[in-house]
Amino acid sequence: MTPAASVPYVLGLDTGTTTLREADHLLRALAAELALPEGVFGCTHLVRDGRPRVSLSLAAEAEPVLRTVRDRLTEQGYEVSEGAPDETGRAVLFPGADVLTGTLTLAELLARSAIDRVTVLGAPGEPAPETRLVTREHVRPHWQDGRLVLAAMPATGGTLVPFEDPNPTPCCADH
Known part of the structure; x- marks a missing residue:
């Protein structure tokens, strides 16, 4: 399951990345650029539809953190949605x-x-x-x-x- 069980605010992010390595680098770059606080979870999710790719999710305990993130990512042209793409995300960013x-x-x-x-x-x-x-x-x-x-x-x-x-x-x- 995604962090939604313990971290109530989750955003999905479809970036068009096609490899886990590329998605990992993008998550870390976004975390630095957006100055995400320590408690944010960042996960990758394999999407297997007509356009296979790796999408991302970001989860936080505080809604204002993700509201700001959503606004900034949308301004950059990313497709942002509520919730994670699936319940089995692979965590790249997590406390510790x-x-x-x-x-x-x-x-x-x-x-x-x-x-x-x-x-x-x-x-x-x-x-x-x-x-x-x-x-x-x-x-x-x-x-x-x-x-x-x-x-x-x-x-x-x-x-x-x-x-x-x-x-x-x-x-x-x-x-």
Whole structure:
């Protein structure tokens, strides 16, 4: 689910971006340009209609914050709507995102950020709080049932890494 369950004001933004990387950069640029406060959530959403693309959502606890954002984005020519495009946004901007660098224990990750829990692909149950996560400076949790959840996978030395690779190899790169 989008932050709407806990953050009541949500805007959707169709920018025409076609890749997650492009959408991530745009979200960060807009956050800086609009001087968004720390508590704003910024998510990407895959749109699979006749024109596949990545749309964005911004969510905040205070309606005036997003009213100003809506006005400024509309002036810039963006298509802005009420609500998020779907309920499973991929969070790029969220409280604590900027401090999730280097290697952290899962307990530190959960204490420092808005992430509610961590799952490990192929593993039953929750990982131990002392498990170390190598962030690769690229932590992208998803909204699931109103909670921000980071999918991780096992890595060397008993550590975990976020499932999403910051530098993915394009499909068929060697063909």
